[in-house]
Structure formats: structure tokens, C-alpha cells
Amino acid sequence: MELNRKENKARPGGVKYTITLEQKGKWMELISKACRYDFYHSWTYHSLDNSKGKVLMFVYEEGPDFIAIPLIKRSIPDAEYYDMSSVYGYSGPVSNQEFEDLSPGFTGRFKNAFLDFLREEKVVTIFSRLNPFFNQTLLLEPFGGLVANGKVVVFDLGLSIEVQRQNYHGGVLRKIRKLREKGYYVKEGGTDEDIKNFVSIYTSNMLRVDASETYYFDEPYFKTLLRADEFDARLLFVYDKDDYPVCGAVVVHTNGIMQAHLLGTRTAWLADSPAKLLTEEITIMGRKLGAKYYNLGGGLGFKEDSLFLWKTNFSSLTFEYQTWRFVADPETYNALLLQQEIDPHTEVDFFPLYRLQAHKV
Incomplete structure (x- = not known):
């Protein structure tokens, strides 16, 4: 072609x-x-x-x-x-x-x-x-049109795991040790059954937080992602002492950067916070793969909320996250806002504004 x-x-x-x-x-x-x-x-x-x-x-x-x-x-x-x-x-x-x-x-x-x-x-x-x-x-x-959207929390994998642990806050290290004592362990998966289990965990997580439909993915999505040749995508689970998968994550390593793409925990196990153990184990795996950074991401909507603070208990290293919101045709853009009776100076953090009503539906 x-x-x-x-x-x-x-x-x-x-x-x-x-x-x-x-x-x-x-x-x-x-x-x-x-x-x-x-x-x-x-x-x-x-x-x-x-x-x-x-x-x-x-x-x-x-x-x-x-x-x-x-x-x-x-x-x-x-x-x-x-x-x-x-x-x-x-x-x-x-x-x-x-x-x-x-x-x-x-x-x-x-x-x-x-x-x-x-x-x-x-x-x-x-x-x-x-x-x-x-x-x-x-x-x-x-x-x-550049807009500062907050920060993402990042692990510097050039540091040793010992130094990383010294930088934990909020009782993270104690909690991880307690999880290991209770019999929790991390194991990589990849079979069709593993993918089915992760879809179940992840979907229930999205339903719990009332996520929009764009955050839901089916089994074919994960099969394609995990079996791609262009990058190294991996599925990891935390299992409890009964060998039941209670928490999982899809992480992707490309050119020295490891991304926490999607993660979920079964509701009944949230109190134990097995994601803490999973997070540390991913950084250990990342070092073995030669990754320089592991990006935990930010808070919901990249706000400095409870999720963001949870992540900063692992690492104080943050990078600025920005979006590009460029109006190429200001005249037509303003006409579209006028058509929908939207104030172009509204404080609502959404772009483009003429899609705001459709987004709310």
C-alpha cells in the first residue's frame, strides 16, 4: 500500500x-x-x-x-x-x-x-x-496548549532494592513483610485461564470504583497485549496461602521504561493490600529485565488524592505529567461552544469542551 x-x-x-x-x-x-x-x-x-x-x-x-x-x-x-x-x-x-x-x-x-x-x-x-x-x-x-496535569510516581530502578526499601513510608515495608508471613506470593501468568482470572479481578475493580466504559477490556484485548512482539508485556498475580489469585497487574517494559498499565484487587482482599507486595516484586523483576524506571502513575484524574499518596509511600520520585490541548481552528471551536451554549472560560477541566455533554451521558 x-x-x-x-x-x-x-x-x-x-x-x-x-x-x-x-x-x-x-x-x-x-x-x-x-x-x-x-x-x-x-x-x-x-x-x-x-x-x-x-x-x-x-x-x-x-x-x-x-x-x-x-x-x-x-x-x-x-x-x-x-x-x-x-x-x-x-x-x-x-x-x-x-x-x-x-x-x-x-x-x-x-x-x-x-x-x-x-x-x-x-x-x-x-x-x-x-x-x-x-x-x-x-x-x-x-x-x-500545554497543560500541567499533575505528577506520576516513579521508581528509580538504578537504586538497589535495599535503598528502595529504606525510602518506603507509611508502614509499607512492615506491611509487605506481613503479607509474606501470611503466605502471599507473586507469580507470573499468561495462560488463557490466567487471562480470564485477571479480567474477572480487573472488571470487578472497575465496577467497584464506578469507572467509565472506556476502562473496561475483554479477554481478546489482553491476549493481544500479552502476546505482542513489539514490547514485553507481562501478567503477574498475588496468590494467597490457598493458591488463589487475589490481585493482578499487567506491566509493560519498553526501552528501559516499565509501565503499570492495569491493576486490580479482589474486594474481599483489599484490607490486606496485596498490591503492596505486587508493587515491590514488579520492581525486582524490572531490575532483572534491565528497566531504568517503573512508572506507578498518578492519582485518579492525576489529582494528588488518596491513590497518589498511596503511591508516594513507595517512592518520593515524581515526574511531571502534561497534556497537549491545541485549538487548531479557534473560530470553529468557539462556534461549536456557542452552539451548545458552553462558556469558553468555564473552570471545568475537560477538553475539548464541545464534547463535554456527550461525556456526561
């Missing part, structure tokens, strides 16, 4: 094009050339997206150098326009060079090419979650 290439005639030598999910080989080849990428950028992860939009990756290229952004193009209800979003997780742009090493001329031409692309595609807004481990804000600052 031919790439949808368009010569950027205003800037000789520059080429802009898109890669779709149908071009699996091209997608995988390009991402593999990025100097930094996470599993959230992979073809496999994007193929699992259920947002009912068209998945694509915009690419701007000059010779061997490129900048690419994977996005999902969605129709705006009752309008002839579109908007773009990122997958769930830490995505954003990638490049074959560090962002700080890209020349101002190259990034400026990328910006012009990308703005041209948005106009051609009738895109009103872009919402993209950014990766806290990559310096993507350097590239996106000239566009505007």
Missing part, C-alpha cells in the same frame, strides 16, 4: 504523510527508528483502540530525520469537522533524534507542515496525553 505522501512545496526537501493501521509494517518500521518510544506508540497498542475513530500517524520527514505523532481522528457530532485525540496512556510525538537536538529550522518546518495537515483534514482540536519520560514539550511549546 502506498504511503499518503505530500511534498511540502513551501519547504523544499520536506515531506509530510500519514501511516494508517493498514500499513502495519510501515508503522512498526518507523517507530523502531525513533530514539525514544514507549509501547503506547506501537502498532499493536493502537490496533486495540476502541474509540471509534480513524487511527493514523502523521509524519514529517527531511531525509533520515523525522517527527511523528500517532493520533485518532474522530468526527464531531452534527458538524462537518473533526478532532484528534491520543490513545489511553502516555503517547505524544516521537523522533529519530532527541527533541533538544532538533534544529529550530526543522521543528519550524514540522510545525508548518502539521498545521497545513490539520487544515486539510478540517481538524478543530487536538488532545494528546504526553509521555513524562520524554521531553516532548520542547517540540510542542511553539503551538501552545
Whole structure:
């Protein structure tokens, strides 16, 4: 299948094009050339997206150098326009060079090419979650729309497990020792039966916290994720003394970064907090895999809530988490807000605002 290439005639030598999910080989080849990428950028992860939009990756290229952004193009209800979003997780742009090493001329031409692309595609807004481990804000600052969304809690796996334990707070070490004394242990899984067990644990967890439908996943989702070749995804369980799986997590290791993707605990075992033991065991496994960091994530909505504080009992190291909320077509954006009688200056933390009512349904 031919790439949808368009010569950027205003800037000789520059080429802009898109890669779709149908071009699996091209997608995988390009991402593999990025100097930094996470599993959230992979073809496999994007193929699992259920947002009912068209998945694509915009690419701007000059010779061997490129900048690419994977996005999902969605129709705006009752309008002839579109908007773009990122997958769930830490995505954003990638490049074959560090962002700080890209020349101002190259990034400026990328910006012009990308703005041209948005106009051609009738895109009103872009919402993209950014990766806290990559310096993507350097590239996106000239566009505007960067929003600080809080922090994620991170383990530095360059520290020894002994030093890590010295940094625990809130009785975490004592609790982990007590769990081991009670007979709890951690074991990796991967069979169809293991996946079924994890779906049960995870789904009941989501029902308990009244999560939105976007946080629910079926067995085929996990089978695809855990058996992918583009990254190292693993399923781990905490078993009680009766060898019953009471807590589980899917973690993914890519290029030195381990992400806590999804985690759940059976309600009847919450009081024992087996997730504490699981968390420590994952860091031990991460060291063996050569990971540099293990990202525990933030609080709900990346607020500094009880979940965030629970995580900071393990590590005081935090990274800034940001989103990119770019209005490409301000005139149409304001018209859409006016149409729905939404105050553009509202304090509601939601973007784009014209999707707010649909989000509440």
C-alpha cells in the first residue's frame, strides 16, 4: 500500500504523510527508528483502540530525520469537522533524534507542515496525553496548549532494592513483610485461564470504583497485549496461602521504561493490600529485565488524592505529567461552544469542551 505522501512545496526537501493501521509494517518500521518510544506508540497498542475513530500517524520527514505523532481522528457530532485525540496512556510525538537536538529550522518546518495537515483534514482540536519520560514539550511549546496535569510516581530502578526499601513510608515495608508471613506470593501468568482470572479481578475493580466504559477490556484485548512482539508485556498475580489469585497487574517494559498499565484487587482482599507486595516484586523483576524506571502513575484524574499518596509511600520520585490541548481552528471551536451554549472560560477541566455533554451521558 502506498504511503499518503505530500511534498511540502513551501519547504523544499520536506515531506509530510500519514501511516494508517493498514500499513502495519510501515508503522512498526518507523517507530523502531525513533530514539525514544514507549509501547503506547506501537502498532499493536493502537490496533486495540476502541474509540471509534480513524487511527493514523502523521509524519514529517527531511531525509533520515523525522517527527511523528500517532493520533485518532474522530468526527464531531452534527458538524462537518473533526478532532484528534491520543490513545489511553502516555503517547505524544516521537523522533529519530532527541527533541533538544532538533534544529529550530526543522521543528519550524514540522510545525508548518502539521498545521497545513490539520487544515486539510478540517481538524478543530487536538488532545494528546504526553509521555513524562520524554521531553516532548520542547517540540510542542511553539503551538501552545500545554497543560500541567499533575505528577506520576516513579521508581528509580538504578537504586538497589535495599535503598528502595529504606525510602518506603507509611508502614509499607512492615506491611509487605506481613503479607509474606501470611503466605502471599507473586507469580507470573499468561495462560488463557490466567487471562480470564485477571479480567474477572480487573472488571470487578472497575465496577467497584464506578469507572467509565472506556476502562473496561475483554479477554481478546489482553491476549493481544500479552502476546505482542513489539514490547514485553507481562501478567503477574498475588496468590494467597490457598493458591488463589487475589490481585493482578499487567506491566509493560519498553526501552528501559516499565509501565503499570492495569491493576486490580479482589474486594474481599483489599484490607490486606496485596498490591503492596505486587508493587515491590514488579520492581525486582524490572531490575532483572534491565528497566531504568517503573512508572506507578498518578492519582485518579492525576489529582494528588488518596491513590497518589498511596503511591508516594513507595517512592518520593515524581515526574511531571502534561497534556497537549491545541485549538487548531479557534473560530470553529468557539462556534461549536456557542452552539451548545458552553462558556469558553468555564473552570471545568475537560477538553475539548464541545464534547463535554456527550461525556456526561
